[in-house]
Structure formats: C-alpha cells, structure tokens
Amino acid sequence: MLKIAYHSAYCHPLPEGHRFPMIKYELLPEQLLYEGTISREQIHIPQQANEQTVLRAHCSDYFKRLKNILLSPREQRKIGFPLSPQLVERELIISQGTVDCAYFALDNKIAMNVAGGTHHAYSNRGEGFCLLNDIAIGALELLAVQKAKQILIVDLDVHQGNGTAEIFRENDQVFTFSMHGAKNYPLKKEKSDLDIALPDHCSDDYYLSQLKNILPPLIDKVEPDFVFYLSGVDVLKTDKLGRLGLSIEACKERDRFVFEQCRANNIPVAVSMGGGYSAKISDIVNAHANTFRLAQEVFF
Secondary structure (H helix, E strand, O other): OOEEEOOHHHHOOOOOOOOOOOHHHHHHHHHHHHHOOOOHHHEEOOOOOOHHHHHOOOOHHHHHHHHOOOOOHHHHHHHOOOOOHHHHHHHHHHHHHHHHHHHHHHHHOEEEEOOOOOOOOOOOOOEOOEOOOHHHHHHHHHHHOOOOOOEEEEEOOOOOOHHHHHHOOOOOOEEEEEEEEOOOOOOOOOOOOEEEEEOOOOOHHHHHHHHHHHHHHHHHHHOOOEEEEEOOOOOEOOEOOOOOOEOHHHHHHHHHHHHHHHHHOOOOEEEEOOOOOEOOHHHHHHHHHHHHHHHHHHHO
C-alpha cells in the first residue's frame, strides 16, 4: 500500500506578503482523495521529529537557536521570512514525515511526503524558505539504524540542493545528484557529487534526454540500496520562480522514469514534494498529483 505523510500543520500560513503557495498542501490530498488515487487509510499523520533525529543533520547550536526563535534578523532574512513557533513546529513535522516515509518505503518500496524537499537548509543555517533539511534527516536516520548502507539523493527541483550538498560533502555513504537550472537560485551553488546545470528555457526533449542518459549509469555506479527523490514541479514553463521550460506532460514523464528505474533495480524510494510556484494553483496541484498517480501506477 502506498503510504502518504500529511499533517494539517503543512498548511500553516506564512506571514503576510510572502509568495509561497501554501494552499497546495491542502488541495493536493483533497484532489487525490476526490479522484480515488488514494484513500484515507493511506494517509499517515507524522509527529514532530525529536532532537536526536534532527541533530544527525544539523548543528546543535543552530537547532537550539531555531527552536527558541533566537536567530538573528540577518539569519531570518536569509531564510526568507520571520520565524514563529508554528513554523518551527511545521518544519519538525515535515522532517518526521520524511523519516516515516523512509521506513514505509522499506516495506512498500515507495512512500510519499505531501511536503518536504527543504534542500536549502544547511547543517548550521537555513536558507530559501528552508529551516531543516528533511531529506538529510531522513537519510542519516536510515544510516544510523543500519537500514541502508548506500543512499542516492535524486534532486530534480529547479533549484540546486545546496544545503544537501553541504551536509553530505564528506559522507561517502550518501551520493548527492542535483539537476537544476543553471541560473536559478542559489546564486552561489555548492558542489554536489554530481551537478547537472541546465540552460534557461530548456525543452522537454533536452531535459528528459539528460535525465535518461544520466540516471541509469549513475544507479549502476553508486549501487544505492535506498533513494530519496525530490520531485519539485518548479521545472514547469509556467513557474514564476523557475527558468526552465517543461510541460506538465514532460514533468510527468520525468517522475515515471525515476520510479521505473527504482522499481527495476528494486530500490526503495522516499519522495519529498519540493517546489512549485506556477501562477495557476491548478497547474501546481495537477503536476504534483501526477507524481502520486504514477507512484500508484508503477509500484502497485
């Protein structure tokens, strides 16, 4: 059974004036339930990640100041909005959602977090609307409990996973692969184990050919026993913050290919949703819903 991590805290509103379409977190599970892609018994409600879990990926000083709302104004500007206890709670729940999905995927081959993909969070700071790095927390959990020995992170959000790259810079058990827009945020990019920087407005064919040429030999090289997949839909041509040119159909084909590679190689995969900032909320929800629809189709 496909398990879906979702909590009402995912929909916590950001401060006035911040362009972050939080409503997608509410609309996506409603759409999936309405069309029958999932049932309510498939929805798992995560709790907050505990300190031990978080500190595998983040510095204790940063986490303590984050939890107590003691980050400086400069640090908060780097994140992109002022902190609140509700936002910290939300991030802890999202992180635990990805941890829980990792465990579910071990049993069911795939599990999906309705939020997550907070890949701009470094070990010692937040950036780009990201406070804690949920995929890093999930990966280090599996390594700590010896449920995985070699992990591959496939980050196909339009933005480079700079925080993820920093966290795993010296960790040979986690291979970081980021395929992103060359001129998208962040301006200063970190060095992943493999970075593929794409030109502005790249076409469906160009994007998909790059992915299909890279991922199969990468899996052969890394030999992962677990994959974390960041399936951001900010790669769409309609995205307000992205600079690529994908259609919804190509975005769907991207997800299908990743899932088929994981299934063919018998590798469990935990999915975090990532970004999506198209002008029409229906475009965002439909593109994200395709990821869940394909998970059901490919694995079940």
